[in-house]
Amino acid sequence: MGAARVQEADFDVGAELETLTRSRRDVGALASFVGLVRDANDGSCVSGMTLEHYPGMTEDALEDICAQARARWDLIGTLVIHRVGALKPGDRIVLVGVTSAHRGDAFAACEFIMDYLKTRAPFWKREDTPAGSRWVEARASDDSAAQKWKE
Amino acid sequence: MVTLLYFASLRESLGCSREEIALPSANPTVASLVDHLRSRDPRWTAAFAPGSTWRVAVNQRMADPATVVKPGDEIAFFPPVTGG
Numbered sequence: 001m002g003a004a005r006v007q008e009a010d011f012d013v014g015a016e017l018e019t020l021t022r023s024r025r026d027v028g029a030l031a032s033f034v035g036l037v038r039d040a041n042d043g044s045c046v047s048g049m050t051l052e053h054y055p056g057m058t059e060d061a062l063e064d065i066c067a068q069a070r071a072r073w074d075l076i077g078t079l080v081i082h083r084v085g086a087l088k089p090g091d092r093i094v095l096v097g098v099t100s101a102h103r104g105d106a107f108a109a110c111e112f113i114m115d116y117l118k119t120r121a122p123f124w125k126r127e128d129t130p131a132g133s134r135w136v137e138a139r140a141s142d143d144s145a146a147q148k149w150k151e
Numbered sequence: 152m153v154t155l156l157y158f159a160s161l162r163e164s165l166g167c168s169r170e171e172i173a174l175p176s177a178n179p180t181v182a183s184l185v186d187h188l189r190s191r192d193p194r195w196t197a198a199f200a201p202g203s204t205w206r207v208a209v210n211q212r213m214a215d216p217a218t219v220v221k222p223g224d225e226i227a228f229f230p231p232v233t234g235g
Contacts, residue, residue: 035235051234052159054227057211082234094235114235120213122227123234124159135160138204138231 003078004062006053008085011095020077020099027076031106033096033114039089041136044129049136051084051093054122058082065116069098072112073105080113082123112149119146153184153220158229161205165194174222181207182216184226206231 013034021027039046066078079097087093096113100106125136152171162168175187188195199205207214208227220226 053234054156054158054208054211054229057208057227060211061213118235119232121234122158122208122229122232124230125233126159135230136233138233 004059004066004080004082006055006058006062006082006084008083010083010092011081013092013095016079016081016095017097020079020097024076024099026101027099028101029099029103029106031098031100031103031110033094033110034092035094035114037087037089037091037093041127044131046089046127046129048086048088049125049127050086050133052124052126053082053084057122061121062117065113065120068116069109069113073100073109074102075100075105075109078109078113080117082117082121084123115142115145115149118142152222154225155188156225156227158227160230161198161228164198174220179220180216181209181214181218181220181226184220185216204231205229 013032017030017032021030037046037049062080062082066080069075069078076099079095081095083093094117096110098106098110098113100109119142126133127136152173155170155172157165157167157169174184176183185199189199206229207216207218209218209220210225
């Protein structure tokens with residue numbers, strides 16, 4: 001079981017995670033991650049951001065990342081929801097949820113999905129700062145975080 | 152013909168989000184296509200200058216300069232991704 005969604009609307013974390021465990025008796029572990037908009041980045045205040053994506057490719061890229069996670073660990077379900085459009089500090093950007101029989105697989109797969117999403121899913125952030133709006137630069141630390149799963 | 156898409160900062164610096172072009176050579180790759188684009192217009196020369204950082208997807212799958220392209224393909228160029 002896996003699902004990947006791209007949407008402008010906010011999501012209800014509790015309700016979404018509930019869908020991963022509803023009517024199941026084999027789930028022993030549910031690991032989740034929520035990414036939020038911060039009010040500062042690279043030394044500047046950030047008053048908001050706009051997330052652009054590649055419609056058509058984005059959902060497939062997210063589902064492919066989840067499929068890689070399911071091939072690598074013993075998982076029961078995966079869920080990824082990523083927002084696009086205009087967001088403000090404190091807003092939720094992304095939710096990853098992973099279920100498994102045991103916590104080890106769920107924790108690892110959740111981190112893997114986020115690390116791969118950061119470097120392979122076609123999203124781009126443009127942030128508003130006092131000096132104007134600017135495209136967010138990719139971070140080398142995100143590349144090294146994704147690279148560690150190849151070792 | 153192939154469809155070229157440009158996203159984010161690359162779209163802005165080129166002033167172009169989508170175009171359709173004839174493939175420039177037989178057995179083209181992403182790299183030979185980019186060579187052609189560079190020779191065509193100074194904005195593309197600058198955006199795809201040696202050392203510039205860009206990513207490419209062919210038919211909505213991550214690709215690289217060696218990927219072969221063929222008529223009908225959708226080839227998207229964009230900066231390194233920054234989601235999450």
